[in-house]
Amino acid sequence: MNPLRTLSLRWLNLGGFAICAALLGFAYYLQFHGGLDPCPLCIFQRIGVIVLGLVFVVAALHHPQQTGARIYAVVLAAAALAGAGVAARHVWLQHLPPDQVPACGPDLAYMLEILPIAQVIKRVFTGSGECANVVWSFLGLSMPSWVLIWFLALGTFGLLGNWIRRPR
Numbered sequence: 639m640n641p642l643r644t645l646s647l648r649w650l651n652l653g654g655f656a657i658c659a660a661l662l663g664f665a666y667y668l669q670f671h672g673g674l675d676p677c678p679l680c681i682f683q684r685i686g687v688i689v690l691g692l693v694f695v696v697a698a699l700h701h702p703q704q705t706g707a708r709i710y711a712v713v714l715a716a717a718a719l720a721g722a723g724v725a726a727r728h729v730w731l732q733h734l735p736p737d738q739v740p741a742c743g744p745d746l747a748y749m750l751e752i753l754p755i756a757q758v759i760k761r762v763f764t765g766s767g768e769c770a771n772v773v774w775s776f777l778g779l780s781m782p783s784w785v786l787i788w789f790l791a792l793g794t795f796g797l798l799g800n801w802i803r804r805p806r
Contacts, residue, residue, distance in 0.1 A: 687788075714796030
């Protein structure tokens with residue numbers, strides 16, 4: 639029997655939210671106690687985790703029937719894919735040869751003060767030298783690599799868990 643079928647939809651979505659909260663908690667722990675300041679792409683990934691977590695918690699509180707659950711499944715998958723896209727871009731920047739890494743630019747707060755939001759987003763996704771630095775790793779993978787894995791896992795978990803029809 640499929641374990642996702644027997645798990646309550648509400649608990650499944652609360653679990654997804656709890657994982658997102660734990661990921662954010664760990665990121666803030668590393669920032670404030672480990673001294674690892676996030677680069678602009680890291681901040682966008684955090685926003686992606688926040689959005690994904692909010693969709694999970696809304697789905698848990700709403701606790702919809704089949705059609706609603708499938709809508710949440712699609713929204714969760716879309717949010718996870720968007721976050722995975724940002725993380726994949728970050729991983730790509732980290733694997734560029736040193737001579738191809740873009741130059742460091744102004745920080746995100748400064749760009750938000752002086753530039754329109756469309757230009758800020760374009761500059762962030764273009765990347766900068768600070769985004770290419772690997773400042774933390776675990777089991778040989780950088781933080782953006784782990785975030786990419788978590789986005790893909792949570793997106794799959796949210797999609798399948800909310801899409802599969804529950805027994806009455």
